[in-house]
Amino acid sequence: MSVALVSIVIRDAPGASAESRRRVLQAADELGYRPDTRARLLRSSRSRLLGVVFGVQHAFHGDLVSGLYTAADEVGYELALSAVTPGRHERRAVASLLQDRCEALILLGPHAPTSYLAGIAAHQPVVVVARAARHRDLDVVRTDDAEGLRQAVDHLVTRGHRRIAHIDGGRAPGAAERRRGYREAMRRHGLDTETRVLTGGLTEDDGATAARALLDANPPPTAVTVFNDRCALGVLDVLHRAGLSVPDDISVIGYDDSRLARLSTINLTTIAQDTEQITTLAVSRAADRLGHSPVTQRELVIPPRLVVRATTAAPPP
Amino acid sequence: MSVALVSIVIRDAPGASAESRRRVLQAADELGYRPDTRARLLRSSRSRLLGVVFGVQHAFHGDLVSGLYTAADEVGYELALSAVTPGRHERRAVASLLQDRCEALILLGPHAPTSYLAGIAAHQPVVVVARAARHRDLDVVRTDDAEGLRQAVDHLVTRGHRRIAHIDGGRAPGAAERRRGYREAMRRHGLDTETRVLTGGLTEDDGATAARALLDANPPPTAVTVFNDRCALGVLDVLHRAGLSVPDDISVIGYDDSRLARLSTINLTTIAQDTEQITTLAVSRAADRLGHSPVTQRELVIPPRLVVRATTAAPPP
DNA sequence: TTGAAAGCGCTAACAA
């Protein structure tokens, strides 16, 4: 019984008798044999490995990772995860994936400048997810964030709001786009003079801080669109504590449609990103590049969807 | 210039002239050379790779992963991450790590039965984190969850509470221990008759559901200890909406000291787990096993710490 | 200080 024959059986490749298969499988089982992925990859030049860089603190990245696993499974790729943590920077995370011989990289909301990302893309396909990046070597899969904020503002204006503020995400990926969408929508409704952008961020604390600033305004806005759900949660909390009723006194719209937003007790009106489509497209885009399939659009922009829940209503009289 | 010489330079091993080093490094730089981790590991029998299974949805696991990266770094190990997602079960996550030839496995709050974990531990070291598991082959690093709940109950009793309920974590890792700690503490204070355990869970929704049941009680408790912070958040929300003031009408204690709890606006009294110590010990325990250092205690139980914030006070008169 | 040669566990081409 040669190693080659065993290899055939283990890989479930054609060219072995039923009897051989049985014997090999049984022996493998008894010995607790596990194929060595590394040796396997070393031999066959392809690793069928997609590297994924994600932020370990981001709930939304968690959702994306879940979707990526499923999508990769379907096209026969494996995922190699590399986390960005407070003590482990993005470049470190990327470097470790490159050493592992990933065939392509999928970066979730990367903070690094486009030039750096393009540098990596010179060697292997790079798919940037949930962030804009203009470069001919970079594939991008992202939600149409500007459109998301347009939908939010339209929804509020339809309900009769005029004093609509935006608590932004600062320098976070996607923040600039959302700010732009907000500004454009306000202008389109002739509300230039009511446009008000406050500095927020990714976290509840950022939202809380911004909300306090919001309450100092005179008159305060009757509605506020917030960078993401987490940040919106901080806003909601401050508003409640200030004795304001949501949505009777002030309407709030989040972004992401996270688990938090869906909570019956929070029930936040929000902009949903289509994680399934984003992850499916990100993986198939990577696979296309690796399979040298022709790619027509470098950037795939997925429309978001307004999810109306209980934090938006008509403004107070 | 031979491959062997290049290898020496790249590994920064002794035995190469300064001139050779310079030339190799320069050439490597020009060619964009990256050592192939897989080939390297294939050759040297050791992979210096620690496999980590974590729940991609758990914020607390995120904190642990961050700590593990740091700890692994310090002892010269790399981490291979494998996520558990709604569509990717724990066994799948474990299997992929085993194929990657991780030298040891670190499992964060695994759900699998001890017998299954022990089966893996027969082949390589397994460190179970944040869950109890009694088996001679399994190393365990966990918080003294029972002690955590004792501290919570003691704190409340000291403040004058007697009707103290517990919203548990159902079948989640750690839930049984915390339940036991609660029951023991109540008994020790002679409050057997006031002991009341409600089924909760890991999420805000679980907490909300349990809190509604809590309010149906007559008389309702004056304080409640909750399985974790996320769950406590759901509880707080329901209480607020029911017009109850926390902590004036009812006190609430969470568990984990997550970012959520620290929010100035939530300010939840909670039980902090020492993530730094847990992760450091988990990694060094794995390293000890691999280095065949003698290990005295199979189970390392870390004391938790009560963090008093604004959700606990004396009961209403 | 350098190089030649063997081999880690596997796959792939070819021969038997």
Next chain:
DNA sequence: TTGTTAGCGCTTTCAA
């Protein structure tokens, strides 16, 4: 259907 052989990119003797 099975076995032989070569080699993936690296490390590690050992000799030059």
